[in-house]
Amino acid sequence: MANIAAQRIQREFKEVIKSEEVAKCAIKVELVNDSFTELKGEIAGPPDTPYEGGNFVLEIKVPETYPFNPPKVRFITKIWHPNISSVTGAICLDILKDQWAAAMTLRTVLLSLQALLSAAEPDDPQDAVVAKQYKEQPDMFRQTAKHWTSVYAGGPAKMPELDDKIRRLTDMGVEEHNARVALSSYNWDLERATEQLFS
Known part of the structure; x- marks a missing residue:
């Protein structure tokens, strides 16, 4: 150096x-x-x-x-x-x-x-999926960001409802992180996430 x-x-x-x-x-x-x-x-x-x-x-x-x-x-x-x-x-x-x-x-x-x-800058995004959720469904964005913080960064929030949806996908053989990404990307709509994962 x-x-x-x-x-x-x-x-x-x-x-x-x-x-x-x-x-x-x-x-x-x-x-x-x-x-x-x-x-x-x-x-x-x-x-x-x-x-x-x-x-x-x-x-x-x-x-x-x-x-x-x-x-x-x-x-x-x-x-x-x-x-x-x-x-x-x-x-x-x-x-x-x-x-x-x-x-x-x-x-x-x-x-x-x-x-x-x-202070996110959603108009100059690195992740378009997250930015779209941030702008169109702020509550869903906050819930998802909190969940990721809890799971990956040791944050305090426990969210049994979201964990349950992930468990339903992992029971179908989906890897946990892939299940979380699919659900996060489709606003925790289990049906759409499942379609995306198995299409």
């Missing part, structure tokens, strides 16, 4: 560790394999959102051209959000693309992602 990038990341790493957000357990970052090119980030789901109580893990890859180019970040924890792919964890956020500035830091990135969880 280029020296300038390594030094900069070491400095930023310390900045995150000492930040007040870490003290409040809102963000966290750690090294993967003692290398400053690969980091694991964590953000807490913000209060008053369907992600509240969840803990979301991020993969952060730092390019040699850092800080002149943004780090590559994706969600490892599965999440239901218009700007994050429910399949790959890819993120649609301007500062990770064309709006990146060399003055930005790891802390800025983690806090911006946390802000994105509070």
Whole structure:
């Protein structure tokens, strides 16, 4: 790794560790394999959102051209959000693309992602299915996002009604995650999800 990038990341790493957000357990970052090119980030789901109580893990890859180019970040924890792919964890956020500035830091990135969880941008989606649900059926979106947070990010909400629909599909031999994706994509309509899975 280029020296300038390594030094900069070491400095930023310390900045995150000492930040007040870490003290409040809102963000966290750690090294993967003692290398400053690969980091694991964590953000807490913000209060008053369907992600509240969840803990979301991020993969952060730092390019040699850092800080002149943004780090590559994706969600490892599965999440239901218009700007994050429910399949790959890819993120649609301007500062990770064309709006990146060399003055930005790891802390800025983690806090911006946390802000994105509070304020989705459904008109610039990464996941069209989620964005459509977000705009057309906000209550269904909130319920689905809460359910995903509970299952994948350790969130508090238990939803027996949704779990029951998933169980009905897994009893038919569908893998649990595929059942959840199909139901989430069809607004928890068991009949439509079943048709889609078995067509």
